[in-house]
Amino acid sequence: MSVEGTVGTAPAGLPNQRTARPPADGPVLLDAQGPRGPYRTNNRQDVTDVTGTVVAEMSLVPTLFADRAMKALHAARPLPAAERAAALARAAELFRTGTLGGLTVARYQELVSRVSGLPIRVVEQATTTCAERVAASYRSVQQARPAGAVADADDPLVRSAQAVWTRRGEVLAVHVPGNHPGTHGFWPEALAVGYRVAVRPSSREPFTAHRLVLALREAGFGADRVMLLPCSHETADSLVREADLAYGGDEVIRRYADDPRVLSLRPGRSKILLTAGVEWRDHLDMIVDSAVRHAGSGCVNVTGVLVEGDPAPLAGAIAERLAALPSLPPHDERACLPVQHAKSARALEKFVLDRAEGARAWLGGSGFADELGDGSAVLRPVVHQLDSALAPQLGAEVPFPCVWVAPWSRDDDIEPFQDTLVLTVVTAGDRDADLVEALLDEPTVSNLHIGSHATHWHRPGLPHDGYLGEFLMRSKTVVRR
Template sequence: MAGDAVRVPLDVLGPAGPYRARNRQPVLDVSGVPVADLALAPDVFVSRAMRALRSARPLPVDRRVAAIARAGELFATAELGGLGPDAYARAVSRVGGIPLAVVRESVGTLARRTAHIHRGLQFARPAGAVGDWRDPLTRTGRAVWTRRGEVLAVHAAGNHPGTHTLWPEALALGYRVAVRPSRREPLTPHRLVLALRAAGFPDDHVVLLPTDHTAGETMLRAADLAYGGDEIIREYAEDRSVLSLAPGRSKILLTAGTDWRQCLDTLVDSVSHHGGTGCVNATAVFVEGDPAPVAEALAERLAQLPSLPPEDEKARLPVQSARSARALESYVRGRAEGARARLGGDGIADELGDGSAVLRPAVFELARPDAPQAGTEVPFPCVWVAPWTREAGTAPLRDTLILNVYTGDGELIDALCAEPTVSNLYVGEHPTYWTDTGMPHDGYLADFLMRSKTVLRR
């Protein structure tokens, strides 16, 4: 993107329409070139916006669902905020350092999820609960699924556009939503809020509030519930009205008797899919037996991925500024002390000559299943391969968003299903990033947003 290109204005999207705040911050691409100007809402504006959300009444459910489906279509196809779909995807690729193909795939995912949002939410609703007190079943007593509040604050992460496919569920459930975008990549939430408004949501139902830390805390305190993955959310993680998104630390277990050569494609794909930037990417592979052949094979395959600028059609690896990449390289080297480097031991930052650097894959072999490095998660394909034994049990596999286990051992599957810190369990030939409509990510977001109450009426 040329240095003299027009910078995209990203205004605050308040309850009375766009607001071009005086305080603005440049949004830089991976080489340090300004791509957009992000307006920052002052604290007093945030307070007024949150009050406006609380005063607004939800649209009827049919209108909400239809508007969200339409918004997904507009997000994928329309010009919004001066950017058509291709210009948006290229800008996000350059700003976030995410391969262009990954951005385009995330657009398709958002369109599909919004098109089926009502169906997806029905998976989360308790089987014994109805959705409205007017349901005839409440005449004899019935649980009714109701909101825990009226206003949700979303403190969005900026590591991947896919983080914005979940919070529209809150709008579908009748919440009014305030989004605080990440300054790292604000283009996606800005576009989505514009799409939701163009599809029929009033301005005082969904707002975009880029803010500093102080105003971000104001936003959180003024909401009934909040969720996200930024530092403000982490500060309030013990508050039951706040849902903090934890790291994925997704893992794969290959038990004895598994022919890992037959599933090597799935292993590689689980590590590198979407550039290794997601919480669903495998960051550790445990092997019952000798881990060395698996580590060697992973290193050989991952080494073939090319170093390209993120907007290249063939790019498959993430890119950051050279300075950030070197800092991450230093961190990984520190964490890898004592491990055997199969790939990336000489460094992972491959500079492109424009101030940016590709984050190349890394594979490290560990000596024992309880090595602390196995819990390390970084935003590029980096995998720790460790031995595992039956004596080690489930302990090394805990604190996992997605665990893919290759086994026919029913007792082991029972134990892993019962393990409360394993959020999702896949058995057999399934990549760790697999998902489908209605499937929970880290539980259902609706588990946090909703509750069931008994209603008995005449």
């Protein structure tokens, strides 16, 4: 049974609330943070919320300023290791609780929710998660260090010849996407190992990058070790060229996908596999949680659910659960779905519906952009059933709960799971040991969860898409007499 026709509904006793808070007086001014401190330009970019209201103006630095800033980063020396670790811990606490750039943490969270469309509860949780990752950066990055290498050339072991873990460069350019504040929790690991960092914030959600850079500066890294350089695409290219390494996920970074100096964040395409003999009802909570945690906006949210057997009963159950979620503006404490400007939501709706042609729609097949009447629209969940585990729709990556359910057979082998960030595989017993081993050995499966573990599960110190330290560092033999 399909559950179409549920767009805009809410569970009994939980009515939709669509009364937005009035905007604060005047836009927030987001200054660039250069080698001599804050830098405000006449060339500014408007930052709008999901209703189209301008909530901030972000200063854009010219190429000449950016080039000078990069030279200053190259000229600076890293803090000593112990000071780096202490500064990261201080920065995490400032980010989580402090007033930075005139914004309290509550005001920062409100602005992030308004411009990203993420529910306010998701932003509050992301603030804590990001702070935890920053605080653990020094310890976490050491997890990537080979067991045979020491962290410092002054280690006494070097006197008898030893591998030393050293930087591949000195300056990292960061271009992090604005889909979720949590994406900023990883790049401070570069500061932990002594890099100086230039951050180009997302124009969609620049507040997290701005707040984190201010926190790091106040904590002790200083203006010549971490900078915020909002800029045009042309100047962003210059940042990549002038840096030793670059990291991120926006369109600028993707143009350098074949450059070994550039680490490009890739789509998640996270999946769940239930093999024969598994009672899917026992794992329905985990599957739904994998779809809706973080409002379905992250690369770790499940995209494809594959079942060894008939996928229809599970598809119907997932759709029934997701249909009950309410359409609410992002500032509502009960909101759990993302919101976009109505025009963007309609464009995304067309993209998904076009891609779903030929699939069986259990939810959202006639549309999922639920307009709130203020210029914004909730992206309601979508569930489609596919005929094959090799269907191209399983590679779709969209920033809301969108689940493709498909049958899987032993004849399909592990091909459907290639190029997957997180794969949760729930098996019925030892007979699937060879399958699990094959998935563990598959190089394009970045993370494997064996058993009923949500795809979004993570903790500091574990790799996300490999360790960032694997990209930042290398080992070299050092002999010292």
